Amino acid sequence: MRSRASIWNYHLMLLPGILLLIAFSVVPMFGIVIAFQDFQPTLGIFHSDWVGWENFEYMFSLPDSRLILGNTLSIALMKIIAGLTVPFVFALLFHEVANIKFKRTIQTIVYLPHFMSWVILSGVLINLLSLDGIINQMIQWFGGDPIMFLQSNHWFRFVIVSSDVWKEFGFNTIIYIAALTSINTNLYEAAAIDGANRFQRLTNITIPGLMTTVILLATLSLGNVLNAGFEQILNLYNPIVYESGDIIDTYVYRSGLLEIQYGLATAVGLLKSVVSFVLIAASYGLAARFANYRIF
């Protein structure tokens, strides 16, 4: 009796969250019917004409549909991989630093970009990467030819991924640093007595200690695989790099908001949701299997 009552209290605590979820995530779901309509704002979603699969058929007839799906996946995957490894390596290096003052300074500097919007950072980047920007000046200093990073399909993704890492790695390092502090220091002392050197301590204690965190973060990030960074790409791309940089979200933005094609944009968005759903389910399965992470 007592225990059941306390469960009710917990459920009550859950309520605000569920209500917000319903209001902002479930209710807007009805909007997906627009994907099957010739949507007219004055008629609303209840009275617009149904067109069946027409929007989807048109979407797949476009030469771009496969391209944007491929771009979205590849950019997001590159971001996930880089976004996991860079902070991991950085946290390990950071762990070895003894000087507290130096540590604090570095930490502040590297996580500062996280708090700036892409609108600002893209302006900075465009300047840095321009032909007479500092990066090209450095390349020329070493005898190379200047590179047009933002006008080249070869370089564009690299710029997107590395600038994303630049913005976020400092902040993501925090999780690893937290995980590092939870490793029992007795283990290091015992290893030191057994004669393990610094590198052996790293490979035998630190890395295994962090592995569960890495796997957990990796599997969870799979659910995000179709979010390749709308704001960032919108601020950095131009028509010539559509080929390598146009992602689902930027496409939906252009065709839906700028060209007023609600039906088509919703259809593309719905496709994204379906693929995301499959990936989230898969990543949850993987997380349960490898990291013993379960919600239910």
Next chain:
Amino acid sequence: MRLKRIRVMALLLSMVLVLGVLAACGSSPKEEKVAAPAGSESTNAGGNEPSATAKEDDGPFSKYEEPVTVSLGRQGVSGNNLPAGDTLENNKYLKYVEDRLNVKVKYDFSVEDQDAYNQKVTLAISSNSLPDILVVDEQQFKRMAKAGMLADLTELYDQYASPLIKDYYNSYTGDRVLNTGRIDGKLMALPNTNIDGNYQLLWIRQDWLNKLKLETPSTMDELKTVIKAFKEQDPDGNGKADTVGLLGDKSVVADGGFFTFDPIFNANHAYPKNWFKDEGGNIIYGSTTPETKQALSELREMYADGLIDKEFLTRKYEDNAGLVSGGRAGILFAPWFGGWALSDAVKANPEADWVPLAVPLDGEGKRNIVPSTPSGTFMVVNKKAEHPEAALKMLSVEYEGIRLLDSTAQELYKDLGVGWLNYPINVQLDYQDSLARDVPIYEKAIKDKNLDGLPARILPRVKAVLKNNENPKKDIPAYADSLAFYTAASITGAKEIVKVEPVFYGKTEAMLKKGANLEKLENETFLKIITGTSPLEEFDKFVKTWKSIGGDEITKEVAEAVESP
């Protein structure tokens, strides 16, 4: 017992909350449903009102007895020259309209950036919450009309548009401007008027030409020589290789656009984005012709040789303007009204001497141009607006003010060069030949130094031209007016000009639906060819893809529209 009560309470509370949310979710569409018919009813009432309560003097300039508030969404203007303290939302021009009509203007939104403005408009369309008056592009106008959001202006135009406004529209042959605002015979929008001569001129720095001892270019080859010299021979003499060649814009071609390459296409007898008939009488799209391919190959060569600014793709309008005012660019394409934009560069550096030319010429010594589409923007009135006629009355009064036909208006911001865009509705209206018809007046005034008998509307401009002639570049607003209205306007009527008239303007049904993707394909392909990312042969592939994903369908529609106008 107590525990049980808490449980029941909690259960009740949660049920109430959940029900509340469900009710909220349910009610919003319901409300909408109720609201829509109510709105349309009130529209009917509003539509009938003027005729029901019409009085003898109810015309374009009659003042409302009770104050009327009108909501507007508009694109703001940068560099509007307003004196400190005055804003787009609160200035003498708005006050002038308010005083004469008793109409108060309230902005629902006002944003400067074009994309941001379009976004606001499309959001307003999708949420069905339009301001009373909006200025939109053709795509948006057609969508709104199709969705039944717009007030029918047919009768309102007859009754409330001033004779001047009607004169402007009538000056276009065959009613071709006003027709763009008509749908099924009903006037659903008031189009702006694109006057003759909006094509791009070549603007070039004469002082750089003099310094490098170069002739004024006229053909494509001479033009290339000049660009090469500007790029490589350090025309600004600062010892650094920091000048760029021809400026560019990523829209490649655009009617009346800045930095676009239209003249280079036209010199190759290519007219992208326009519709023509070939010798066999078939409808063809200008972007798919062999001449266009030829022009692209020429641009591609120029880009590879560094004659076109290598970074034009990542530059926005402001970046290009920065290169101009910073003295790093000395050659560009822009319409006659580029005169104002370029005067900024002169403010920073009085040495800069920008001159407009109608070049490059083709092999026969002609400068071919496509006349502007009759209109590009449209003033629309929300069907639910309480006073749809207010839009026309405001526009009528506004043009009394802009053209200085009213003595009060002549005193507003006198000699401060405040832009007309600060008036509430930014729809540009003028006579088809407005540029050319004024040039002789300037010439005569300069010769005689006599201002007697000139109409008020032109007086400030003539004064500006005279002022600048006496003291060149001392007064920048006068210099800008003189450069645009006189120097550049005279060029637009040059004897080398040959007009190549398209057979079709406007947008068909399939264009509205598929045009965006076709345009994207076209723009992307052209840019890739120019910058050398794709081989020139990509053009043939583009033509094939273009046809298959909607181009053929659109061509058919255009042909039908041309056969049966």
